Amino acid sequence: MDPTPYIAGVGIGIISWFAFLLSDRPLGCSTAYARTSGMIEAAIRGDAARERPYYRKFAPQIDWEWMLVLGVVIGAFVTAVVTGEFALIWVPSRFAAAFGPDIPFRLVVAIIGGVLMGIGSRWAGGCTSGHGISGTLQLAISSWVAVIIFFVSGIVCAFLIYGVGP
Template sequence: MLYQPWPWYIAGPLIALVMSVLILMGKRFGMSSNLETFCTIGGAGKFTDYFKVDIKSKRWNLLVVLGSVIGGFLGANVLSPNPGVQISEKTVTKLNELGFESAGTAYLPTELFSLEALTKPSVLILLLVAGFLVGFGTRYAGGCTSGHAISGLSNLQRPSLIAVIGFFIGGLIMVHLLFPLIFGS
C-alpha cells in the first residue's frame, strides 16, 4: 500500500482530520508563512518591522516544512517502485516537442534545474522572474495555494475560494498559452 498513490477516499479524510485538529488548535496551515519565519530567523527584522515576529509561536509550522522535505525525499527515493514520473504519454510527447527531453523521467525538468542549466543566462533570468512572480503573487493573495486551498477553504473563507479559482485560471493560462510561447521554437 505504501508503494502506490493513496486513493482520494483515504487521503481526503486524512487531510480533513489534520485540518480539523489545526482549526481546533487555532492554527492555520500554509507553506508561504514559513518564508516570513525564515526571513525573521535570517535577521530581516533589523531592516523592517514586518519581520519582527515571534518565532516560537511558528515552530510547529517549521516542523511541517521539515516533514514535507523528509516525506518528499522518502516518497521519491524510497517509496517509488518505478523510476521516473508517471504522466500521460501525450504530455510527455508535448513536453519533448518543447525541448524537455527529461519529461517523464525527472520530477523537475533537468533542462531548467540541473547545475548545467543554471549556467545559461536565459534559464537564470526565467527562474528569477518566475520566483519573483510567485513570491509577489503569494504575498498579494495573502497566502499560497496550499494555504488557501486547504486551510482557507476548510475555514469557509470566501477570499480563499476566490484565490483558488484564480490559481486554477492562472494555471490554465500558463500551461495552454504562456508555456508554449516561452518554450516553443
C-alpha cells in the same frame, strides 16, 4: 491507479482538522518562508532585522509552520523512495521539450517563479495551500475566489507556455 495522491489528500484533510483543533490556526506554509528570510537577514544584520514592522508581526523563528514545510520535504522524499520514483532531474522533460535542456536557464526560471510566488502569497495573505486547503475548509469567499483564480491562471499559463489546448 496510483493511490498516493488520494492518501495525501486525506492526510492533509486530517492534519487541517488537528491544526484547527489544537492550535486554532489554519494550515499554511508561506509564512515559514517569510520567517526563513527573516532568520537569514537577522544572521547578516543582527537585531536590526527583527525591528522591521513585518518581522515584529511574524518573528523570524522556527515555528510549527516551518516544521510543516520540513515535514512536506521529508514526506515527499520518503514517498518517492518507497514508491521507487525517486530521481534527480534538473530539467523536467516537458520543460526541456518547450525551452531546451539548459540547466542554468531552468534554475533561473525556477528562482524567478519562486520569488513571484512568495511575493504573491504575502500580498494575498496566504499561499495556495493556505487559501486552497484552509480557506476553502472555512468557507471563506476570498479563498474560493483565490482558488478559482489559481486554477484558471494555471490552465491559461499551461496553454500559453506549452502550447497545450484545444
